[in-house]
Amino acid sequence: MIRYLYADQLAQDPQLARAMFRDRADQFRHRLGWDVAVDASGEERDEYDRENPLYVIWQDRDGSHGGSMRFLPTTGRTMVNDHFGHLTGGGRIESPLIWECTRFCLSRGAGGHVAAALMLAGGEIMLNFAVRHFVGVFDARMVRIYRRIGASPEVLGSEGEGRARISVGLWGFSETARAQVAQSAGIPAAQSAAWFDLGFGGCGTDQPLAASA
Numbered sequence: 001m002i003r004y005l006y007a008d009q010l011a012q013d014p015q016l017a018r019a020m021f022r023d024r025a026d027q028f029r030h031r032l033g034w035d036v037a038v039d040a041s042g043e044e045r046d047e048y049d050r051e052n053p054l055y056v057i058w059q060d061r062d063g064s065h066g067g068s069m070r071f072l073p074t075t076g077r078t079m080v081n082d083h084f085g086h087l088t089g090g091g092r093i094e095s096p097l098i099w100e101c102t103r104f105c106l107s108r109g110a111g112g113h114v115a116a117a118l119m120l121a122g123g124e125i126m127l128n129f130a131v132r133h134f135v136g137v138f139d140a141r142m143v144r145i146y147r148r149i150g151a152s153p154e155v156l157g158s159e160g161e162g163r164a165r166i167s168v169g170l171w172g173f174s175e176t177a178r179a180q181v182a183q184s185a186g187i188p189a190a191q192s193a194a195w196f197d198l199g200f201g202g203c204g205t206d207q208p209l210a211a212s213a
Helices: 007-012 014-031 047-051 079-083 112-129 141-149 175-185 189-199
Strands: 002-006 054-059 065-073 098-106 133-139 154-159 166-171
Touching (some): 002 112, 002 189, 007 014, 007 047, 014 054, 014 098, 047 065, 054 112, 065 112, 079 098, 079 133, 098 112, 112 141, 112 175, 112 189, 133 141, 141 175
Parallel strands (some): 098 133
Antiparallel strands (some): 002 054, 054 065, 065 098, 133 166
């Protein structure tokens, strides 16, 4: 299922939080070779985790972390504006209608539906928080994943070649795209909406999924 937790709520489920940060270390440091900080507990965090971001987390049926993303409004500090402005012509991307999405992480062995489920959850944020676009930095390996899910971004700027290529992308939202991503995830739109309601104090229910969890 999808969980929605702000940073100051992670203490509600410390085991899930630890697994998320450890999977981030595994993916970004060990599998991708990024120069990221990993602490003595094997967890990867950066300065933006201190900005009380909203985490979208896929939690498997056994309670483990399957994948996650991190969201911050562009009206505050963001990775795109602080470190990748040269890819967007030097101008700041700053609007209450645009949020930044970073740290897209999948655990080892995550099912193919997990990436799509996370993107579907991003659509729930857009719908319920009146967000029109997400902006984020992504590497070359994500191009195929986004295409398969049906959630390819508009590329605002890129640098590098081959597997080392990084880009800044802008994602929009449409009902057509939502239906395609929901199909890729194997999750009914009603279930996705129920998880969002549950995460923000509603009365959502965990219905059976078409995709395995």
